[in-house]
Amino acid sequence: xxxxxxxxxxxxxxxxxxxxxxxxxxxxxxxxxxxxxxxxxxxxxxxxxxxxxxxxxxxxxxxxxxxxxxxxxxxxxxxxxxxxxxxxxxxxxxxxxxxxxxxxxxxx
Numbered sequence: 001x002x003x004x005x006x007x008x009x010x011x012x013x014x015x016x017x018x019x020x021x022x023x024x025x026x027x028x029x030x031x032x033x034x035x036x037x038x039x040x041x042x043x044x045x046x047x048x049x050x051x052x053x054x055x056x057x058x059x060x061x062x063x064x065x066x067x068x069x070x071x072x073x074x075x076x077x078x079x080x081x082x083x084x085x086x087x088x089x090x091x092x093x094x095x096x097x098x099x100x101x102x103x104x105x106x107x108x
Contacts (some may be wrong), residue, residue: 009088016077030082037075044068 001022003015020026028036047065080087 009091010086012073013077013081013087016074017081020078025078030079033075033079033082037072037079040068040071040075044072 001015001019004011007015017026044065047068051065077087080090
């Protein structure tokens with residue numbers, strides 16, 4: 001099974017549901033997935049720290065930010081699937097709320 005070249009958000013949800021089941025990760029709870037997501041966010045922070053040239057120990061695991069962002073998206077998508085959340089619909093609903101808010105620009 002391959003992920004299409006330019007998948008929609010709905011296609012990503014369907015794809016990750018299938019492959020995580022095939023790989024035997026469908027029995028993990030939302031709590032388990034959240035803990036794993038937090039771990040990936042830490043790895044993403046490390047990758048960004050590296051890319052921004054911040055001081056790091058030589059033995060720090062170095063990962064590419066793109067790979068870590070992909071891992072985060074996989075876990076977020078899996079959490080949404082486990083909670084039966086339609087991501088495109090949830091994003092549209094949230095953006096509708098955001099459009100009703102008054103936004104202030106940060107002034108430095």
